[in-house]
Amino acid sequence: MMNDLRFALRMLAKSPGFTAAAIGILALGIGTGRIVSSLLYQVGALDPIAFTVAPLVLAAATLFACWLPARRATRISPLTALRTE
């Protein structure tokens, strides 16, 4: 788990553009929420449920999208994998 986390952090460090975009989009979400707060109906600009559930749904979709090809990869014979490397 810690290895995966270290790997993820290193990938983020190696792709500063992607990291900046992720942080920027998060900040933009919070900023836009505040600006349009008067137009929101029955939900606050910093609604904790919206800000928790949305990332969770996105994370679940990402995990599923990673799990599918990973599962396929584990079923390839090591000999085939080595030959095609």
Next chain:
Amino acid sequence: MPESLIKLDGVTKVFLTDEIETHALSGINLDIKQGEYVSIAGPSGCGKSTLLSILGLLDSPTDGSYVLNGRPVQGLSLPERARIRNREIGFIFQSFNLIGDLTVYENVELPLTYRGMPAAERKAAATGALEKVGMAHRAKHLPSQLSGGQQQRVAVARALAGKPAVLLADEPTGNLDSKNGDSVMLLLRELHKVGATIVMVTHDARFARHADRTIHIFDGRVVQEQVESDPTR
């Protein structure tokens, strides 16, 4: 007398493509003792890499028996073979096969992670293996930052870290210039001197002479066995 580590009896391998049968190995008998350094030599396409794949449990024989470390392994399931491969066999490939996104240290540590080894033990084993091959100072580098010879030394460390029963090397110098090739061969010889069992496939007679015994293969058969009276050492 050292015990048999690898014993093949009448091993054949037939590949079927469309309706053509290719006999890659035809009745191979082989006995490799603990602590031996054996090279498998022969021309391209003679079946030596197929033999190494079978020895490394990457492939299974069509017929015949294979006993590794006292255990028959020719009929095991894929997960069982993967488990034995991880614990008993260290691979050194011609093209190194290091993972480019992982550091040198992480590459060496990875097979131990799959084994479920505790973190402290993994660290000690990976660091120890890197020290043995003289690459500890490059632990945080990526493979792309190293020369071919250095990458192969890391691959040797990865193969060694799990203390396998046997090291299988498939043309370990094939992608290296002669200087780096010599250095990797020297490293293998040093490992053999301290007890490692090594089986190496090569088509280079100069490197085959580093082993105690050379098995010559032609058309899927053992045609000659040659004991080196004075291996290059």
